[in-house]
Amino acid sequence: MSRAEVASGVVQLVGGLVLAPLLPGLVQHWKARLQGRRGPTPLQPYRELRRLWGKSSVSVEGTTAVYRLAPAIVVASLIAAVALVPVAARAPGFGVGHDILALIGLLALARFAIAAASFDVANGFSLMGASRDLTLSVFVDATLVLAVAVAALVSGTTDLRGIVGATAGTHPWSSPALGLAAIAFALVVVAETGRQPIDSPDTHLELTMIHEGPLLEYAGRDLAYLHWASAMRHWLVLVLAAQVLVPHATSVWLQLGLLPVALTVLCGALALVETVNAKMRVLLVPRLLAVGSVVALLGIAARLVGMA
């Protein structure tokens, strides 16, 4: 294994598993500043995790293993996903490969586990959140697949290391394909991280919840796992955005070195988008995501025309 691969593997695991909660923390912190509040420090998610970790879990009467296993399944899928998504063009394999289609499957598995748990616990708000999430996921996944397809077409592979390498530098940006995919992927980032205008991460209004709804019955360590998983989801989509869908360096060392900068900038962008946008009417969200899919399709068309 080369030194670059070792370094990349370390960044990938430490970043994805340990530093991931910093990302939602940073967004919260900046959002507060932009909204004229002092707000919590970026370390707040760690405090939340510590608090939740110290509490006992609550087992809901009448639930089955579906409900109890969901946090474990979610965390397991997300850990596998973190192991799968490389942070640079060179990365060690952790036994899960680097295929981007497997990533989509892992995210879907996590979503399925949490939706199934909602049906198991049968809390009205959980069910509502889960049904909204499943409805939207059709559109989110379509947009994600199409955006990723552009990147795969540009690189000629679905192996993420290859994609990161092939989309590096300035050359791939000479055609509009990757730019269009980036626009579509931006919507995926907002949807997957559960942020405005699609979802409201700080909402305490049970009525409008999407991602928070299904978590309502969880407490203690179970909830800590789910929050940690949500932080890992931030890591995954933002790393993909930084290393594939925005211009990035060709050298592996530069890719690693500039990653924190890119992630910070992307968190700032998320905070800004959340601040200037009101939450969208829930039935209009599919339309927005459909626009994302169409844009990604245009990217594919642009790529195919370019190849011909």
Place this chain on the structure above:
Amino acid sequence: MTHRDRVAEALEAGWRFGALYATEGGVVRTLLVSPAGETRLETAPVESGALPSIVDLVPAAGWDEREAHDLYGVGFDDHEPLRPLVDHDLDLARWTVPIRGRDAYQVAVGPIHAGVIESGHFRFHVVGDKILHVDARLFYKHRGLEKAAEGSKLEAGIAFARRACGACSVANSAAYALACESALGLRVVPDLARARTILLELERVWSHLNDIAAACSGTGLAAGNNRFAELTERVRRLNATLTGHRFLFGTVQVGGSDAAFDDTAVRAARAELAHLREAAASGWRELTFNSSFQDRLPDIGIVAADDVHRLGTVGPAARAAGVAEDVRTHAYDDFEAVTPTRAVGAVPARVEQRALELWQSLEILERLLDRPVVPAAADRGGVEGEIGVGRLESPRGATSCIVERVGDRVARMHLRTGSYANWPSVVHAATDDLFPDFPLINKSFELCYACVDR
């Protein structure tokens, strides 16, 4: 002619329903309001525990009759089913409207909410995300203030009206004071009217700023919420500087006013209000041009003009539907009720209505704060009576207070606030809209719970 016939005749002649309440003395009284703002009480004795309902003539009396039944045991014939309102019956079937059909289910929200919200239980009947019907159960913190006021001196009884609600303390206590003064045959002199108008409008200014902030938070626009919340706080601080209390508690008395703002205070207040107007105007401009905020509002939570008349909607919610009724038209000089450009009674119209009334109130305050405010006393010389009615425009709509007296003591006090009048409209507005839109629809009314749970 029966009570029911007299009410029907008055409604026919264009009078509006104002309130209905029962007394220990075994009578039910109905307050009626003429188009010119005059008030009149129709009294009916309760024979063998019941009297004919008027709810079919005026659906707005629905809550009043249910309350009279729960608290005074009065039956209302033909009000079927007479569901409990104040009495929290545990049997769901007794107090909710049955909804049957494929895939319809219920979602219970509250009475304890996430956030700083008072206690209220909402039972949503929904299909998917669509609301078929909402049953609202308030009165979780019913304090029996009306009952507690009985037997106290008229001057002291104002404390009960004032404490009904923190957000409407001036409106509620001024309505009580007006009711006592009318019963005592006291006439409000211009200086007294001016002092009270200033206090009422200050209350309206902070309340409307707060409502705009609430609309922003209902759409998740935290930046707008913070901006208007800051302005709200500035008005409350101005209240504190002027009167010693951020919510203007204790500023209204029966038969007079001890409010004294000297020249410096008045000038400082005018300057602060001018700054506020500028800041609020710039904040409002930003909201107007924030497309994500504007896209979020339209076409939901509709209470149209027809509904206003049927449900007895009052205040900004009624004017937002194009019904330009405002008690201030009869009480203030040169006052004209405003309505928004698209007065369709939807969420954006109600939000815009707050802004329009805000500019209006700031203008009134600027005009009235042109000289020091001095203590004033009401004139003797009116006609004394057993019962007095006070009616004024609170930030949430017409508030009526009826005081019955025996000598100088309160025999019965009834307070019907704008919030009380409008809660059934919130329920109506939410019907057929989306479940996740309910917080926004609710915030576009921004009604008090305490004003109801008095």
